[in-house]
Structures are given as structure tokens and as C-alpha cells.
Amino acid sequence: MFEVKNLTKIYDDGTVALRDVSFEVADGEFLIIIGLSGSGKSTLLRCINRLIEPTEGQIVWDGVDITAAEPSQLRQIRRQIGMVFQLFNLVKRSTVLTNVLSGRLGYVNPWASLLHRFPAENREMARQALERVGIADQAHKRADELSGGQQQRVGIARALMQQPRMILADEPVASLDPVLAHSILEHLEQLNQEEEITILCSLHYLDLVQQYATRVIGLRDGEIVYRGTREDIRAMTDEEFKEIYGQEAVRVGVGLREGGME
Amino acid sequence: MATRTTRQELQPSLVSPPVAGVASLLIPGLGQVLARQLQRGLLLLGALITSIGLFAWRVSLLASREVGAIAKLAKALDRRPAFVIPILASLIVLWLWIAWDAYQQARPDRRGGLGVFAFVLVLFFALGWQISEINLYKMVTELSDASGPLSRVVWPWAAAVTRDTEAVGAGADVLSPCDDQPPPPPPEEIPGQPYLVADPTCGDLATRDENLAEVLGTALALVGRGFAPNTETQILWADPIGNEFRMRKEGEYLVLQTDDEGAFEIEVTMPYRLIPPSSKGRQIHRIEARQTSEVGGLLPSDALRHNIEKMVETIVLGMMATIFGIVFAIPVSFLAARNLMSGSSVTMVLYFITRTILNIIRSIEPLIWAILAITVVGLGPFAGIIALTVHSIAALGKLYSESIESIDPGPIEAIQATGATRLQTIMYAVVPQMIPPFVSFSIYRWDVNVRMSTVIGLVGGGGIGFLLTQYIRLLDYRSAGIAVWFIAITVATLDYVSADIRQRFV
Numbered sequence: 001m002f003e004v005k006n007l008t009k010i011y012d013d014g015t016v017a018l019r020d021v022s023f024e025v026a027d028g029e030f031l032i033i034i035g036l037s038g039s040g041k042s043t044l045l046r047c048i049n050r051l052i053e054p055t056e057g058q059i060v061w062d063g064v065d066i067t068a069a070e071p072s073q074l075r076q077i078r079r080q081i082g083m084v085f086q087l088f089n090l091v092k093r094s095t096v097l098t099n100v101l102s103g104r105l106g107y108v109n110p111w112a113s114l115l116h117r118f119p120a121e122n123r124e125m126a127r128q129a130l131e132r133v134g135i136a137d138q139a140h141k142r143a144d145e146l147s148g149g150q151q152q153r154v155g156i157a158r159a160l161m162q163q164p165r166m167i168l169a170d171e172p173v174a175s176l177d178p179v180l181a182h183s184i185l186e187h188l189e190q191l192n193q194e195e196e197i198t199i200l201c202s203l204h205y206l207d208l209v210q211q212y213a214t215r216v217i218g219l220r221d222g223e224i225v226y227r228g229t230r231e232d233i234r235a236m237t238d239e240e241f242k243e244i245y246g247q248e249a250v251r252v253g254v255g256l257r258e259g260g261m262e
Numbered sequence: 263m264a265t266r267t268t269r270q271e272l273q274p275s276l277v278s279p280p281v282a283g284v285a286s287l288l289i290p291g292l293g294q295v296l297a298r299q300l301q302r303g304l305l306l307l308g309a310l311i312t313s314i315g316l317f318a319w320r321v322s323l324l325a326s327r328e329v330g331a332i333a334k335l336a337k338a339l340d341r342r343p344a345f346v347i348p349i350l351a352s353l354i355v356l357w358l359w360i361a362w363d364a365y366q367q368a369r370p371d372r373r374g375g376l377g378v379f380a381f382v383l384v385l386f387f388a389l390g391w392q393i394s395e396i397n398l399y400k401m402v403t404e405l406s407d408a409s410g411p412l413s414r415v416v417w418p419w420a421a422a423v424t425r426d427t428e429a430v431g432a433g434a435d436v437l438s439p440c441d442d443q444p445p446p447p448p449p450e451e452i453p454g455q456p457y458l459v460a461d462p463t464c465g466d467l468a469t470r471d472e473n474l475a476e477v478l479g480t481a482l483a484l485v486g487r488g489f490a491p492n493t494e495t496q497i498l499w500a501d502p503i504g505n506e507f508r509m510r511k512e513g514e515y516l517v518l519q520t521d522d523e524g525a526f527e528i529e530v531t532m533p534y535r536l537i538p539p540s541s542k543g544r545q546i547h548r549i550e551a552r553q554t555s556e557v558g559g560l561l562p563s564d565a566l567r568h569n570i571e572k573m574v575e576t577i578v579l580g581m582m583a584t585i586f587g588i589v590f591a592i593p594v595s596f597l598a599a600r601n602l603m604s605g606s607s608v609t610m611v612l613y614f615i616t617r618t619i620l621n622i623i624r625s626i627e628p629l630i631w632a633i634l635a636i637t638v639v640g641l642g643p644f645a646g647i648i649a650l651t652v653h654s655i656a657a658l659g660k661l662y663s664e665s666i667e668s669i670d671p672g673p674i675e676a677i678q679a680t681g682a683t684r685l686q687t688i689m690y691a692v693v694p695q696m697i698p699p700f701v702s703f704s705i706y707r708w709d710v711n712v713r714m715s716t717v718i719g720l721v722g723g724g725g726i727g728f729l730l731t732q733y734i735r736l737l738d739y740r741s742a743g744i745a746v747w748f749i750a751i752t753v754a755t756l757d758y759v760s761a762d763i764r765q766r767f768v
Contacts, residue, residue, distance in 0.1 A: 046675075049679055051675055051678060051679060075681040075682070075683065076681065077681075078678070078679060078680065078681035079680060079681030080681075081679070082679075082680075083676065083679040083680075085672060085675070085676060087672055088672075089672035089673050089675060089676035090673065090676070091673045091677075091690065091691060091694045091695070092670075092673075092695075093694050093695070093697070093698065094690075094694050098690075102677055102680060102682070102690045103680050104680075105677065105680050105681065105682035105683075105686045105690065106680050106681025106682060107681075110683050110685065110686055113686055113689075114685065114686065114689050155676075158676070158680070161680075162680055162681070168679075
């Protein structure tokens, strides 16, 4: 059980990114967070593993308060939470294998890792992770030689190396075309269903939300304005949609909605 | 600019066109001012005063001894009419043109003629030509005189090799001045060996009389036998303390050719030597005939060896300066990176101080740093290393800090999210991003430093530049040419290599 209680984030310049956000996520859920850019989705995800320090509120995971964790305890928590990014955030000049192995940094001996030494079983694990996302043959290429979709698979493989119980995905498909978007989300769905990894994912496209989410929350100006189940989101009306995306928003997913309903 | 604004405002002239013209004839620019063209009037007045001032300065330089403006002008006209007449005429034309311009500007349909400003530019160009002593005629006519030294610089390789020489010779003692004891006897002749006899064996050296006119020394009849036949032979004079020099006749080195039997006869006069008045005893000089011949294979000459040594020193100098520069620039660059220092006001102050110091250091040329360093550690490569190091720290500090500023924060975030420690994050997310620009800039700096170290020697900072200036001052253009070739080859090679390496890393 994962709980966010009264989370507030105010940046140094006074911007209120999150305002009193509370929600719960059961283990094994695929929670999708929707909202306009600037609505606080990225801040919310980064507060969970404290890449951004929350100003107020608590995040409790199986009884452990993440917001109160000491640095070493925080690293223990972080290594159980994989993260996937919109711009992949790979080290472009390093090889695919090194990028994937770096997902293991929270587990290995820190001094040995400085010399790029990893135990043999980690290398085998990396090979399996790459195989799982279908790019085992690219292991020795430089990360920036890969296409966008392939780079995001490396990102997922890196998260897999952490043997995570939860994956945070910050707009993982916003830089990819629709076909690739589906394939990446299918990978995440597979992890969610086969390994019961809880997934918190922010997304833009309603049709993708309708297809993959088990639960949805909507953010606007840092506040939760929508909570819905898989069935709710499938039945979502334009009014509700505008409630989340603002009055001026047009429903981008309209044409694709039928495809999502099939 | 002035014309446009007044046109827009459409302010009429205060006076009629003829009045404005006359006003500018009396005080150039006044007419324009009266026609409400203040900037134009001041600009033209300033231009006229400046060009008259420059002209007066050049005239007074041409006639520095004359007194009075008219006399100076007349003298200057006499000495350099091609300069004085056109400039004087141009100044008068400019004055009249300014008056004409005032007349035009005062008319209701004023036209902003730019011709007068173009004329001012031409006048300044003519004055500048004179002041900077440009002399194309000399450049062309004296090119042929320079062709000797230039051709030696362009193809200097004759000076790069040498051969061992072997000298055979014979000498005879000569006493100066003659005294009451018997003069030195002629040497004994050994058959088959070179033999030289001088007659007489005592005499007076050349001197100068009270009017500093040369008084020739005693004439000596030299007879040589037993030398190699048909071979060039030099005549040398050695004074009592063994200083040798080649004898001259009418300014030219004395060189003679032996006949078929290896013998020669020649008359020489005793040379001019300054003998210290305090010297005691009999002064026995020695005259020698010597034949030198080259033996053995080609050897690298001294010039070549020195150039190679100094070239190595130059490359090492540049390399050491680069290494020191990198070592010091890395910590400095962290202080000069805005993204790292924007945390608090204290670090921001540190950032601005570092940036300012780097900018000041960088704006001072390495040659000047070398001169400053020489005052501390003396002449030699160490001064050059200090100068280039100081400049490298500033240049690399700026380049490094800019590459730190442009680092992508995404991978840092991603590595942090895996539960990595701070050190691991730096190793896996920061260092891989830093290596390519660091390597690239460092190699580029090495390239720059070696290029700079070739000239740092000009002021005494070590390296091949030191040798180059020395050879040029000794008029040894061949040896200088070797240095020039070495510099060109090294710089071109390094340029290619560094571009190649940088391409691989980026």
C-alpha cells in the first residue's frame, strides 16, 4: 500500500507546484496521472523518490515514511523504485550495457562500481533485461546511436535492473510516435501484470490512458481535480475532460477513442 | 543620422544659404550649426582640425630644424613635394567644401550630401599612409636585394649538413717590432711536408696615425712549398696569445690557389692588431697558410642539431604548460561555473570574482606574461612555461566552466533515482558528459601552447623562437630558415593531429 498524504511543493521562487495532494495506490496498480504541462505531474513523481524535496506532507510506502528517510535509507528506498523519463535520460556517450548496469548502482559495492566493475551475475541480469525489451543485440552500441524507441527501452531495462517494486514513468512516450508509444506502454503493462510492479505513469493522450490505466488521477494547477477507475475513464465525457485540461482544451484523443474502446 | 532627424522635424535654417556659406568659410562648421545641423557642423570642424593637426605634425617632422611655420612648410615642400602638395590642396578643398556644404544645408530643400564625409575619409587615408610610412616602391625595388636572405630562408637545407674537415698547413714566426736581438729564424724545411717562409721575419704591425689614417705594416714576402697542388689556401695570422683570424687584402679574405707543384708566392702586409701597452717581452706573431678539405660522410650541422634540440624543448614547453594549465584549470573551472555556484550569495560572489580574474588574465597576451615571468625566474624555458600556464589556466578555465554549465541534468537525475551515492552519480552521469569537451579543449590548448611557445622565445622565454631571433640577428638566414621550417612542420602536424583526435572524442 502506497499513500501520498497532503503533499505540497512550493518552489523557491514561490511557484506552488503541488497543493495538498492526497491519494492511495494499491500494490500492482497501473495509476495514470493526467494533466496539462505545468500541472505538477513531473513534480509529483519526483517528490515520490525525493529527486525534488516536498515542502509539506507525507509519502508512506508499506508503513515507511519516505519523506522522513535519512540519506542512506533514502537510497535503499530509491533502488526499489525504477524511473523512466520523457527524454530517456541515458548517458549518451556510454554504451547501452553501461547504461543498463548503472541501474544496479544502488546494490553493488560503491567503490568497485567507480571502476566500472560489476559482478558477473549483474552482467547476465543486464543481458536478460535487454532481451526482455528486445534490444539485446544493441548492448555494445553507444546509447545515442539508438533510435528514440530503442533508447526508451534501454531506460526501461535500466529500471528493471533495480528489481523494482514500483516504476515511476514521467511521460515516457511523449517524445515517441504513437506506434512506439504503444509498444513502450505494453512493456510497462507486461511488467505490471507479470511481476505485479506498481506503476505510476504520467501521460498526455487520453486514448492511451483509456487503454492502459487501472486507475486515473487528474491534476490541474497542482491540485487533484479528477479521480477515476478504468471504467470511469472509458466513459469520460468532454465536460470532465475539459475540467482537467482547462476550458480551452480540445480533446486530442477524440478520433482515437474508438480504437481504444475495441 | 543628424540629417534624418532634422528632416523629420523639418526645422528650417536660421539663416539664408549664402550667410551659412560665408559663416562656414570663416569658421568651418559654423554655417552648418546655424542651419540647425549641430552634429554635422562639429563633425566637419573636428575632421578639419584633426587633419590640419596631423599635417602640421608631419611637416614639422620633415623640417625639424627650421623655425617658423612658413619656413617649415617651404622646407617640407622642398623635401617631399609629393606628400605636401596634395595634402595641402586637399585641406583647402575640404575647407571650401565645408562652406559649400553649409550653403546646401541652409537651403529649404536641404540635401544631406555624404560626399564631404567620403572626402574626409580619403584625406585621413592619405595622412595615414604617410604616418605609417607605407612605401610600396621600396617594397618592390628592394625585393631583389632581399632575395638572397629570403631564398636562404625558403630553402635552408645546405646549412643542415656538414662534413668533417681536415687541415694541413705550415706557419712561420714573425717578430713585431724588430729589436736589437736576432729575429726568429725561418722554420726548418722537412721534405714532403708543407713549408712556409716569411721574409723578413720581423717588422711593424699596421697602425693608425694621429688623423686615424691607416699606416700599412711591413710587407712580408711569403713563399710556400709542399702543399697540395691546385688547392684553395687560406692565410691566417695568430697573435702572441693565439688569437687567430683570416687575413684580408683590400677588405676581402685572402685566398690563393697553389700551383701544380703545390707551391705559391704572395706578398702580404702585416695586419692591424691592438697590442696592450702593458704587454712585456718580445711579441712573436705567427703567419700560417692552411688548406682545409672535407673528409668523410655528411653529418648534421650545429645549426640542425641546435634547431632539433630547441624544437624538442618547444614541444615539451607547450606540453608542460598545458599539463599545468589543465591541473589548475579544473578546480578553477568549478568556481567559474554558474550552475554549480548559483546556490548561495557567497558562492555567487566567488563566481564573479573568479570570472573577472580569468577575463583579466586572458586579455593579457602570453608574450607579456613571459616578460613578467622573466623578471622573476630569468631567461629560459621555465619563464615560458609560467607564461603559457597562466594564460592556459584562464583560457581553459573559461572553456571548462562553460562545458560544465552546458551539462545535461537528465542523466544525473536518472542515476540518482537508482539509489546511487553522490560519488557514483558523478562517476556515471557527470564524468561521461565532461570527458569529451575536456579532452577536446585540452588538446586544442596543447596545440595553441606549442604554437605560442614558438614565439615566446622571441622575448627570451625559451624554445625555438629564442634561436630564431639569434640567427636572424647574426644574419645567419640559412639556420634561421631551418628554424622556420621546423616551426611550420610542427605546427601543421599538430594542427592535423589535434583536429583528428578532437573529432574522435566529440
